[in-house]
Amino acid sequence: MIDKTFKILVAGHFGAGKTTFVKTISQIETVNTERKTSLKEEREKKETTTVAMDFGEYINEYGYKLRIFGIPGQERFSFMWPILARDTKGFVFLIDSTDTSRWFEIPKQLKILLKVSPSAPILFVANKVDLPGAMSAEEVRKKLKIPPHIKVVEGIATDKKIVERILNELTEEILKKNPELKEI
Numbered sequence: 001m002i003d004k005t006f007k008i009l010v011a012g013h014f015g016a017g018k019t020t021f022v023k024t025i026s027q028i029e030t031v032n033t034e035r036k037t038s039l040k041e042e043r044e045k046k047e048t049t050t051v052a053m054d055f056g057e058y059i060n061e062y063g064y065k066l067r068i069f070g071i072p073g074q075e076r077f078s079f080m081w082p083i084l085a086r087d088t089k090g091f092v093f094l095i096d097s098t099d100t101s102r103w104f105e106i107p108k109q110l111k112i113l114l115k116v117s118p119s120a121p122i123l124f125v126a127n128k129v130d131l132p133g134a135m136s137a138e139e140v141r142k143k144l145k146i147p148p149h150i151k152v153v154e155g156i157a158t159d160k161k162i163v164e165r166i167l168n169e170l171t172e173e174i175l176k177k178n179p180e181l182k183e184i
């Protein structure tokens with residue numbers, strides 16, 4: 001029997017929807033490290049923020065068990081990023097498609113995560129497309145200059161079916177890169 005368990009990391013800037021994404025899909029009670037947001041400017045956006053990590057699990061219809069970790073978005077907790085990126089088989093990178101105010105955080109985070117797991121496939125998600133004024137995946141791609149060979153899809157982290165679809169798409173990419181995870 002091959003081990004069909006692997007690790008996924010949900011990344012993205014402050015408030016992109018990481019904790020929500022993990023909660024929506026997890027089949028176990030998630031581990032959360034939410035604390036009151038301390039800076040005024042951030043408190044205006046939301047009351048709580050992740051200070052260490054999120055964790056959940058999801059077994060898909062083919063029996064693959066995804067151990068899903070979420071990172072804290074705030075740079076103050078960036079010491080957790082390389083720790084959480086270790087042994088990751090794939091990244092979901094969430095972007096708030098309705099609000100560009102924290103997009104400046106994206107390049108540094110990406111650089112740190114990809115340095116630790118450079119061969120793990122990454123799927124960018126233009127999140128919150130249920131909200132008015134959301135940008136399309138193509139608009140997000142253009143604005144962030146994401147090259148054509150990297151996937152950008154639209155997402156709603158509160159919608160289980162959509163989160164499932166995103167994870168299935170990433171799992172396909174992971175299986176292409178890790179044939180040892182495939183049953184023959």
Ligand SMILES: Nc1nc2c(ncn2[C@@H]2O[C@H](COP(=O)(O)OP(=O)(O)OP(=O)(O)O)[C@@H](O)[C@H]2O)c(=O)[nH]1
Nearest residue numbers: 014015016017018019020049050073128156157158
């Ligand atoms: N409408 C809508 N709201 C969303 C979606 N995803 C997340 N949210 C909301 O966006 C806010 C931020 O979500 P979180 O899941 O806390 O974001 P986060 O990326 O974990 O934030 P940090 O851990 O602080 O970096 C919350 O109010 C969520 O309910 C979505 O797809 N649609």
Ligand SMILES: [Mg+2]
Nearest residue numbers: 018019049050
């Ligand atoms: Mg969070």
